[in-house]
Amino acid sequence: MRIELTEQQASAKAAFRAFVDHEIVPYADQFDREERVPAAVIQKLAREGYLGQVVPEEQGGTGSDMVTFGILNEELGRGCSSIRSLLTVHSMAAFAVLKWGSADHKSRFLSRLVSGEIIGAFALSEPNVGSDAKSVETSARLVGDRYVLNGRKRWMTFGQIADVFLLFAQVEGKVTAFLVERNSPGFSTEPITGILGTRGSMLAELRLDDCEIPKENRLGGLGFGLAAIGTSALDIGRYSVAWGSVGIAQACLEACVEYTSTRRQFGVPIKDHDLVRQMMTNMITNTKAARMLCYQAGYLKDSGDSRTVMETWIAKYFASTAAMKIAADAVQLHGANGCSEEYPVQRYFRDAKIMEIIEASTQLQQMNIAQYAYEY
Amino acid sequence: MTTDSLTVDDIKARTRAFIGKFFKNIELQDDEDIFALGFVNSLFAMQLVMFIEKEFGIAVEDQDLNIDNFRTINAMADLVKGKVL
Numbered sequence A: 001m002r003i004e005l006t007e008q009q010a011s012a013k014a015a016f017r018a019f020v021d022h023e024i025v026p027y028a029d030q031f032d033r034e035e036r037v038p039a040a041v042i043q044k045l046a047r048e049g050y051l052g053q054v055v056p057e058e059q060g061g062t063g064s065d066m067v068t069f070g071i072l073n074e075e076l077g078r079g080c081s082s083i084r085s086l087l088t089v090h091s092m093a094a095f096a097v098l099k100w101g102s103a104d105h106k107s108r109f110l111s112r113l114v115s116g117e118i119i120g121a122f123a124l125s126e127p128n129v130g131s132d133a134k135s136v137e138t139s140a141r142l143v144g145d146r147y148v149l150n151g152r153k154r155w156m157t158f159g160q161i162a163d164v165f166l167l168f169a170q171v172e173g174k175v176t177a178f179l180v181e182r183n184s185p186g187f188s189t190e191p192i193t194g195i196l197g198t199r200g201s202m203l204a205e206l207r208l209d210d211c212e213i214p215k216e217n218r219l220g221g222l223g224f225g226l227a228a229i230g231t232s233a234l235d236i237g238r239y240s241v242a243w244g245s246v247g248i249a250q251a252c253l254e255a256c257v258e259y260t261s262t263r264r265q266f267g268v269p270i271k272d273h274d275l276v277r278q279m280m281t282n283m284i285t286n287t288k289a290a291r292m293l294c295y296q297a298g299y300l301k302d303s304g305d306s307r308t309v310m311e312t313w314i315a316k317y318f319a320s321t322a323a324m325k326i327a328a329d330a331v332q333l334h335g336a337n338g339c340s341e342e343y344p345v346q347r348y349f350r351d352a353k354i355m356e357i358i359e360a361s362t363q364l365q366q367m368n369i370a371q372y373a374y375e376y
Numbered sequence B: 001m002t003t004d005s006l007t008v009d010d011i012k013a014r015t016r017a018f019i020g021k022f023f024k025n026i027e028l029q030d031d032e033d034i035f036a037l038g039f040v041n042s043l044f045a046m047q048l049v050m051f052i053e054k055e056f057g058i059a060v061e062d063q064d065l066n067i068d069n070f071r072t073i074n075a076m077a078d079l080v081k082g083k084v085l
């Protein structure tokens, strides 16, 4: 057994880190305040090849292994969870087209997703449906050579700007996957503002009012939409969020090392107080443990091992709950400054809470992971 | 996993062993409908697809995503057979 990054992975990590420190960290609070990520920043991500990470080189992507993709999510998440969430949903859509798309889907969407010419997003949740995804109410019916969709999708990350949505709707009582383009007749979006965390993620509600799409835009057969296409996209999304949570934890840790070294109370830097050290110790340990679980899930993905599905649940469960705890401690260690906009830890705290809700909530994970014990 | 000397019986045996890890205490017949038995949730379905891909070195594609291809051990063996044998 060897647990260390290859030379290539280590140099990718250094490059990601430099990019994030230069292009994202200085502006992340602004993206949060303004509730948007400028198009120019998204173009920079595209130029670096970050939007095509899950797509092999033969298909125009970066062809990164899943460990490297994970590291990118950690680094982006360290800088800005909103930008990391763009990578999440865009990669989910790109992965679904790559894995399940026909030759026609690939030629229409894949290279444009990789180049950032179009942005992809993921549309499963609805006003009345979240965790119980199989109960989506949006419907699709075949009329001639088109599907006609009706319903509402809510909370779509980057739904304000995405060009194509991997969207789930009922066809004859079976959840089925579709690629829905923004310019389809009967399609519109309504921005959602004022969200607690990942405030820059440009959320939107999608409105499908007799929305027409070509029948070729269906992915997979009827009824396999959720089981294979949704689950495999969510697996990528969950993996990305797990790593993004490690990024939040790492950002908290780095902020606290700096702050507790300079802030003085009772005549010494606060790092010299034992109870502060206890918090730092837990932060370090839990961040490292979360990262190891993510590596494990990534390694299993790279080897095509089906155990990665549950290992990804475990990694996401641990990393998101750890990030929440770590971010709460980071605010605590910053005192009043931690509650102020002048320090980023309050943003990390708000973003961490989102990680416990998206891509299967903490409770859904607590229900599912136990099952693992009875299987192998 | 090499597919050089793969037989239909191998495919069935390995698939049955994989499914058996999830559903203990069930003697699954080759023609038994795993969906009708209420076994299948989406997490299991994804693991089943990944298992078939890795174990038999094939890619399950868009047009294969038909429930009938995964309903029984026989159906899965047919799917794999069509791609490797």
Ligand SMILES: Cc1cc2nc3c(=O)[nH]c(=O)nc-3n(C[C@H](O)[C@H](O)[C@H](O)COP(=O)(O)OP(=O)(O)OC[C@H]3O[C@@H](n4cnc5c(N)ncnc54)[C@H](O)[C@@H]3O)c2cc1C
Residues within 6 Å of the ligand: A089, A121, A122, A123, A124, A125, A129, A130, A131, A132, A154, A155, A156, A157, A158, A195, A197, A198, A201, A203, A354, A357, A358, A359, A360, A361, A362, A363, A364, A367
């Ligand atoms: C910032 C943000 C971005 C998002 N982006 C997207 C996106 O891009 N695409 C998309 O499709 N969705 C997106 N979502 C929606 C997200 O996927 C859902 O919020 C999530 O699935 C949970 O669903 P819900 O909010 O409807 O909560 P509910 O499912 O209503 O759950 C509410 C509470 O009940 C608990 N609960 C539910 N069922 C059970 C149970 N059986 N046992 C115990 N407890 C239970 C949950 O854990 C939770 O605490 C986003 C959400 C947020 C906040």
